[in-house]
Amino acid sequence: MGLNVTRRFEFGGGSVLLGQDGAPVSFEHAADPDRLYLLDEALDTWHGPDHSWGSGFMITPEGSGRWASPVDLDWRADGVTARHRPLPGLGLEVTRRARNGRFTETYTWTNTGDHEIALTGLAVNTPIRDLYDGAATALARSCHAHVFTGGAWSWLLAEPMSGNAPLLGVIVREGSLWAYSVESRNRHTSSDARGHLLVHPTDHARNPDSFGGQPIFTLAPTESYQLTWEISWYDSREAFLADTDAPAELPALTAPAGDALRVELADGAKLVPGDGVAGDRVIATRHGVTYIDLERDGRRSRTGVAFLAPVRDLVEARIERILREHRPDERPEPDRYAFVPVDTRTGLRQTENAWPDWGHGGERVGMAVLLQQARLRGWGDQPAIDDALHGFAGFARRRLVRPDGSVGRSAGQGTEPLRLYNTPWLAHFFQTQFDLYGDAADLDLAASLLAASYALGVSDHLSIGHAEAVVAVAAALEGRGDLERAAALRKALIGHARRFADLGTDLPAHEVTYEQSMVAPLVSLLATAFTIQPDDHFLAPLRTAVRWLRAFGGPQPHVRLRDIGIRHWDGYWFGIDRQWGDTFPHYWSVLTAVALRQLPDELTDDETRRAADAIFAANLVDFGADGDATCAFIMPSCVDGRPAHRADPLANDQDWALALLLRSTPSRP
Numbered sequence: 001m002g003l004n005v006t007r008r009f010e011f012g013g014g015s016v017l018l019g020q021d022g023a024p025v026s027f028e029h030a031a032d033p034d035r036l037y038l039l040d041e042a043l044d045t046w047h048g049p050d051h052s053w054g055s056g057f058m059i060t061p062e063g064s065g066r067w068a069s070p071v072d073l074d075w076r077a078d079g080v081t082a083r084h085r086p087l088p089g090l091g092l093e094v095t096r097r098a099r100n101g102r103f104t105e106t107y108t109w110t111n112t113g114d115h116e117i118a119l120t121g122l123a124v125n126t127p128i129r130d131l132y133d134g135a136a137t138a139l140a141r142s143c144h145a146h147v148f149t150g151g152a153w154s155w156l157l158a159e160p161m162s163g164n165a166p167l168l169g170v171i172v173r174e175g176s177l178w179a180y181s182v183e184s185r186n187r188h189t190s191s192d193a194r195g196h197l198l199v200h201p202t203d204h205a206r207n208p209d210s211f212g213g214q215p216i217f218t219l220a221p222t223e224s225y226q227l228t229w230e231i232s233w234y235d236s237r238e239a240f241l242a243d244t245d246a247p248a249e250l251p252a253l254t255a256p257a258g259d260a261l262r263v264e265l266a267d268g269a270k271l272v273p274g275d276g277v278a279g280d281r282v283i284a285t286r287h288g289v290t291y292i293d294l295e296r297d298g299r300r301s302r303t304g305v306a307f308l309a310p311v312r313d314l315v316e317a318r319i320e321r322i323l324r325e326h327r328p329d330e331r332p333e334p335d336r337y338a339f340v341p342v343d344t345r346t347g348l349r350q351t352e353n354a355w356p357d358w359g360h361g362g363e364r365v366g367m368a369v370l371l372q373q374a375r376l377r378g379w380g381d382q383p384a385i386d387d388a389l390h391g392f393a394g395f396a397r398r399r400l401v402r403p404d405g406s407v408g409r410s411a412g413q414g415t416e417p418l419r420l421y422n423t424p425w426l427a428h429f430f431q432t433q434f435d436l437y438g439d440a441a442d443l444d445l446a447a448s449l450l451a452a453s454y455a456l457g458v459s460d461h462l463s464i465g466h467a468e469a470v471v472a473v474a475a476a477l478e479g480r481g482d483l484e485r486a487a488a489l490r491k492a493l494i495g496h497a498r499r500f501a502d503l504g505t506d507l508p509a510h511e512v513t514y515e516q517s518m519v520a521p522l523v524s525l526l527a528t529a530f531t532i533q534p535d536d537h538f539l540a541p542l543r544t545a546v547r548w549l550r551a552f553g554g555p556q557p558h559v560r561l562r563d564i565g566i567r568h569w570d571g572y573w574f575g576i577d578r579q580w581g582d583t584f585p586h587y588w589s590v591l592t593a594v595a596l597r598q599l600p601d602e603l604t605d606d607e608t609r610r611a612a613d614a615i616f617a618a619n620l621v622d623f624g625a626d627g628d629a630t631c632a633f634i635m636p637s638c639v640d641g642r643p644a645h646r647a648d649p650l651a652n653d654q655d656w657a658l659a660l661l662l663r664s665t666p667s668r669p
Contacts, residue, residue: 009079009098012233014166016103021069022080022096024053027158029166029233036141037158037168039127039196046189051125051196054094054105058086059121059205067092089113103231106174111219119217119225120205123181123198126170128158130194130566132514135507139514139548143168144566145197146554149177149211153294153301155244156199157237157554161514163547166233169240175227176299179203179211179637179645182568185580186640191512191569194582195639201227203637210637210645212291212302237555246557247296250305253559254617257307258285269296283307287314287625289559306559308617309625312379315370315658319380321627322367322655323388325349334398335360335411337391339367341652343576344628350576350650352410357573361400362409363653365425366587368392370655372432373662393433393442396426401445405452420461421511423453424469431473440480446473447485451492459496460508462521464591467493467528468663490532497529501541516552516565520591523549527598539602546603549592550611559618560584560635563611565592571632575648581639583632585619587657594664616664619657622647629654 007018014029027037039047049055055068065086072083079097086092090113095106107124111117128145132138143158154177158168177199185195204214217225234240247269255261260281263271272293276283284290287309294301308314325342328335328349338360341350352358371389374380399411400422407422427449434443450466450473458466470493477486500507500522510518526542529535552565567586571579593615596608623629630647631654637645 007075007080009103011098011103011231012101014168014233016098016231018080018096019052021052022073022075022082022094023055024096027168027231029168031166032160032164034141035143035160036129037143039129039131044129044131044193046184046193047127047196051127051183053125053127054082054107056124056198057121058090058092058109058119058123060087060090060117060119062117063087064121065090070094089115090117101232104173104228105231106226106228108224108226109219110224111221114221116221117219119202119219121203122201122217122225123203124200124227126156126197126199128156128197130197132192132512134509135514135518136505139505144551144554145194146556146561147180147197147199148554148556148558148561149180149199150303150558151176151178151293151301152296152299153244153247153303153557154199155240156197157240159237159551159554161548161551163551165235167235167237167240168231169234169243170229170231171244172227172229175201175225176301177201177227178214178302179207181206181636181638181644182581183640185568191573192514194566194568195580200637201225206641207637207643207645210643212293212304214637241555247294247301248557250303250557253304253557253562253614254306254308254620257287257309259283259307261305261307263292263294265294266296269294272300287620289621304558304560306618306621308620311620311658311661312377313625314620314623315374315662316380317625317627318623318629318655318658319371319374319385319627321629321651322371323381323384326367326651327388334391334395337388337395338399338411339364339392341576341631341650343649344630344651345649350652352412356409356416358652359410359412361396361407361411361426362419362422363425363574363656365396365422365429366653366656366659368429369425369432369663370659372429372436373659375436376432377662389433389436393430396429397445400426401449404456405449406456407449418456420453420456420458420463423449423458424463424466427453428465428469428472431469431476434476443473443476443480447477447482447489450489451485454492454496459492459499462500462507462510462518462525464517464521464588466496466521467524468594471528493525494529494533497525497538500525501529501538504541512569516549516567517588517591519545519549519552520565520588520595523595524591524598527595527600527603530600531598534600539600542599543603546595546599549595553589553592553611553615559621560633562618563592563615564618565589571634571648574631574650574652576650577634577648579632579634579639579642579644579648581644582635584635585615585622586632587619587622587654589615590619590657590660594660597664616657616661619661622654622657 067084070082156170284307430446553563593612596612631652634644
């Protein structure tokens with residue numbers, strides 16, 4: 001391990017190793033001995049003592065301080081007590097005990113001075129190893145960190161990326177957590193590392209309005225604030241959730257605007273009175289996230305739910321905004337028919353600025369796909385949509401399709417590396433153009449693009465939407481009597497799926513070395529192949545891939561978090577604020593919903609159907625009833641000290657959330 005570990009304490013079938021400073025350096029379990037639940041300084045070179053488990057910082061109006069190494073240690077047979085002096089007049093005592101199958105930590109901050117002190121910031125490091133160091137390694141050694149900071153109702157769950165037990169859970173029993181933040185997120189750690197996770201009894205000093213509002217704790221002389229959590233091993237999420245002693249259950253986290261959302265309250269719990277609260281029900285008439293507060297035994301909790309405008313209303317409002325703001329009509333033809341990002345603060349269209357994720361193609365194709373899906377349903381201004389789609393088709397043919405059949409993400413003439421992601425988006429677009437307008441040249445181009453992608457190496461790639469594009473194009477070709485080309489595409493897809501079925505965990509690195517938007521296309525690929533050619537060769541790896549996919553999304557009772565695949569880089573690459581950190585929900589989280597809806601009967605049940613519906617619904621919170629949108633909502637209260645928990649002002653690529661919801665739902669004109 002490369003760590004000078006001094007004591008091991010057994011609990012619940014596993015153990016914790018405490019270092020010289022009395023803080024945990026690793027949690028280990030014999031059932032998964034290679035799993036690293038915490039970051040390891042010897043392997044993860046960007047991790048160090050400043051972010052060791054239990055270190056942290058405090059902020060007061062009179063000054064701020066950090067703690068790491070204690071000034072005093074008192075080792076016991078079942079643990080240790082560590083004492084720190086982060087500030088003059090403020091002491092911290094941390095007790096760690098392994099008892100009754102659990103490892104319990106208590107943090108007690110005490111005013112040792114002679115005057116009242118206000119605590120406006122408290123943070124505790126919890127460096128769970130949420131790290132993508134290659135698919136095989138991540139699945140074997142890393143964990144997803146599912147974090148819920150709901151006041152008294154707070155917990156963390158380190159779930160192996162494989163989706164297998166044992167899971168390591170941290171449950172707050174005394175005190176509260178009202179926010180979490182992330183540190184060590186920058187170009188050095190880049191997209192493969194989630195960073196260091198910190199949990200906060202309060203982050204008021206840095207972001208007072210985050211997570212529905214941050215408290216201030218006032219301590220009189222000799223008065224203390226105490227935070228206690230229990231750490232245990234669990235065989236399943238269900239066992240962990242049963243142990244959290246939740247004050248409520250929320251089977252649904254969304255409801256139509258104007259309808260009531262029912263909260264199933266535990267004994268002794270009640271909803272805090274407020275606008276729209278009536279007994280065990282909450283009602284809101286405006287589209288968006290609503291916070292609800294609960295009380296039980298004098299302790300307050302909070303979570304977020306959403307009340308949603310009708311999907312058609314959101315789509316039509318968004319389409320009107322796209323047609324009005326997202327087309328660069330100042331450019332000559334055909335470039336004026338592209339779709340580009342917009343700074344929603346001003347309505348100003350964003351130029352590419354040599355930044356590929358602000359380009360004229362790539363993910364921006366989602367805007368054109370959304371227009372198509374609306375047109376199929378008869379929604380929106382039909383003549384305006386027709387004009388926009390014909391114009392974009394001409395632009396894409398002339399500016400995005402390359403001579404070798406690859407697809408660019410910029411209209412520029414400069415050298416651009418091959419990006420296989422772009423092809424299925426445009427191929428499926430042209431297939432839908434054929435469905436809408438009947439031009440055989442569109443279908444021919446769609447088929448040619450997919451055939452070219454196989455020649456260019458897509459059999460070694462998990463392109464988003466590829467399986468769906470092949471199915472749609474092959475069906476259209478078959479409908480026109482072109483059985484040979486249809487069969488060739490399906491045969492290529494079957495071979496593609498067989499290759500990945502045989503790879504196991506050894507998935508090739510993509511733009512991120514391992515991520516939810518690799519595993520969701522893997523599930524879609526295997527499910528599609530099984531539908532075309534039922535074969536147990538696909539079913540067993542499909543079952544495993546579904547487990548990997550579901551592990552990305554946690555069970556938090558919050559509309560932005562439950563079932564939503566973890567992503568933590570899109571704000572930097574696609575936003576205008578260039579901010580790293582957790583993006584919840586990111587629109588590509590709907591790929592999980594798409595994949596779950598594609599599962600064969602053998603793997604489909606009420607839970608997969610519920611999760612798919614919930615993921616699609618949660619993503620609607622990133623759209624406004626007025627057609628506004630954001631490419632990224634950065635969830636933590638702060639990232640590397642910069643306030644977050646807000647929407648990036650750039651409307652960019654988020655329309656895939658609406659487009660794929662409609663594409664995955666039967667058309668009803």
